[in-house]
Amino acid sequence: MKNKDSRTEINVNGTGISIMPNQVNGNDYICITDIAKQKSVDSDANDVIKNWLRNRDTIEFLGLWEKLNNPNFNPVEFDGFRKESGTNAFVLSPQRWIESTGAIGLISKAGRYGGTFAHKDIAFEFASWVSPEFKLYLIKEYQRLKDDENSRLSLDWNVNRTLAKINYRIHTDAIKDNLIPESLSKSQQGMTYASEAEVLNVALFGKTSKDWKIENSKPKGNIRDTATLEQLLVMANLESLNAELIRQGIPQNQRLLQLHKIARIQLQSLTNNTSVKKLKQ
Template sequence: MKKPVKTSIEVQGTEITVLNTSDGQFISLTDMLKAKDGDFFISDWLRNRNTVEFLGIWETVHNPHFNSGEFAIIRSQAGLNSYKLSVKDWVEKTGAIGLRASAGRYGGTFAHPDLAFEFGMWISPEFKIYLIKEFQRLKEDESRRLSLAWNLNRTLSKLNYRIHTDAIKANLIPPEVTAAQAAMMYANEADLLNVALFGRTARQWRDANPKLDGNMRDHASIEQLLVLANMESLNAELIHMALPSGDRLRKLNAIAIRQMRTLTASAARLLPFRDNP
């Protein structure tokens, strides 16, 4: 499991931790509690019958492994003076995924944004509104950074493609060929890279995705575009070395596998959390 990446937002003067984890983003209820006047605890919120009802509905919608039987027992007791429930008990008894309590470096109680917003309402309606606003701003900033990184890698890939095509022209295309023959050679070499990185040719991708606009490179991830840019330069050098296409394909495929493993393993440390496509 990838290590969580910590970011933060400030809501009405209170700094609130947001963890980007392998299974989503979680907002610190422990930090949010600092904004509530008086001596209150998260367990006080969990005692509320409306809270339990909301948590149960959310888990039923989002969690296929939610223990509805245990939830029914908890719901029947919610609101009683003797009723007590901790986040740990809630998770252990019902298999809930929306709340989590942990110790260590990222210790505290964290909640899925949907549940954190509900907790924000318990603090105050105004706090909830500002919490949603700041969280949305954080998401927009993350989306913008991802878009900039994607466009940069796409540009690098296009620049390296020129190096790639020049190597093809200088070494693989004999003189006096037609424009159509030259274009076919460029397409063949582009597909060599496609197969090495994506495991399929441009035509195979198009046949499998008839409703998508653009080509497979337009739908590639940031990591794939970065590896593609590297491979275009490497293939240009291999062409200058007069390596046969089969040998180049095997070498480039091995390089693509190695670089993708490295990049995807470190993605959580380099970039904010992003949703799976």
């Protein structure tokens, strides 16, 4: 279920757990404040997290995670926390950990919809500390969420790939009716169709299919099979536009310039389009 601020909420054994996409690194961050409610009442959730942060094992784990994933992590501050951890007087909040070490594994948000969010690696570790059983249910529901997202994205991609293929028939009909004299041989006709297909490829991708093959020897398929959702939408539009420009008798070199300009404008618009973003969610 999507919330207004683009967070996703999964239900884990009757407990709603928020998941927030990190706009900087693109990773999922799970609300450990929600997870902490499994161990205590709502008002004590922050204390549960602070108690977890007091443990030496927790500090060691967080420090190692940051060293592996964060080039800007402050090892000097980390060593100070590690030496103090486990003592009776040691207290550590998520905010202090983040501000002192430059950590990126935790995110602390204030306000009504705030809380402490952790990278999924860390969130699963915290869940294990709270309840090993709850951790297993959390992993199961999180994986179910990711499987659903991947399935929807695959479906949307295939629908738009099919749309581009349908529009390509409009494109080829325009070529047949306007660019191919009856006197041309089948091989010459094929060259004409291929030439116009490359016009679209260059306009959108900035390269021909042959150039793409040279640069990408391992992937199967062709240049359009690896296109993004936005690119597929633009390709469908370019096919219709090029068909109309062909019927108007505009030379290929002029059409290429127009199509390239249109492709850039449309891609920029679609990149910031909320409707397209919803297709990916």
